[in-house]
Each structure stands twice: as structure tokens, then as C-alpha cells.
Amino acid sequence: MSEISASELLAAFESDFEAGIQAQNALLSGARFEVWLQPLPASRLLGVCQRRVRTLQRRGKPVVGAMECLASLAEMGERGLLVAYVDDRKRAGHYFRLYLDPHPLKVVGCIGVDISPEDDPVTGPA
Secondary structure (H helix, E strand, O other): OOOOOHHHHHHOOOOOOHHHHHHHHHHHOOOEEEEEEEEEEHHHHHHHHHHHHHHHHHOOOOEEOHHHHHHHHHHOOOOEEEEEEEEOHHHOOOEEEEEEEEOOEEEEEEEEEOOOHHHOOOOOOO
16 A cells, blocks of 8 residues: 555445544545555554544543544554544534554544644654
């Protein structure tokens, strides 16, 4: 897998959780996205995600889909997952972090955060 297109990413959504629906709508509206193609262990991503959610909640930032995403990551154990983002902040939307099973490509978790562009989280896959 060398690159993932917007249409492939859209097809990877299988469930109808709120954060996922919002991320899909953002993609359909042309939001910027990126997928890192190096899988990382779900257990590592779970720890990072838990810390980020706690920090965001402490700062009073609205978070969509956290409980569902954390539960899904916990179920994945050591499985290698891809990480992506969808940035819908230009349309006053959310910044979404997606976690994908690469084989077959499927979104297994998604968190949407209401943060300003100044708090730019696009620093890497974890």
C-alpha cells in the first residue's frame, strides 16, 4: 500500500458512530487528510489516545467519539494499525484522528476534537 485516496478512506468507514459520520462528511466536503502507512501497535496508540483525551478534557475541549474509540483500540491488542487525520477546521468543523486496520482497510476508531488551528496537532502518527 503506497497511498490511500479519499474514496478508499471513505469506503473504510463501516459503522455509524457519530465521530465517524462527521469525519466522512468532512472528507466528502474536501477536508484535508493524511494517512501514515507505517502500522503501530494498538496498545501503544491506546496509551497515547488516553492521555490526549484526558488532556483535552482537562482543557475543556469538546471531544466526540472518545469512549467508542478507546474501547475499540483496547480490543485490538497488539495488532498493527494505521493512523490518519481529517482536518475539517476550515469549515468550523473538528480535527479527527482515525485508527485503521490495514487488512482489509477499515476504520476501527475515530475521535473528533474541537480545537483551533493554532493548536495544530498534525505532528505525526502517534
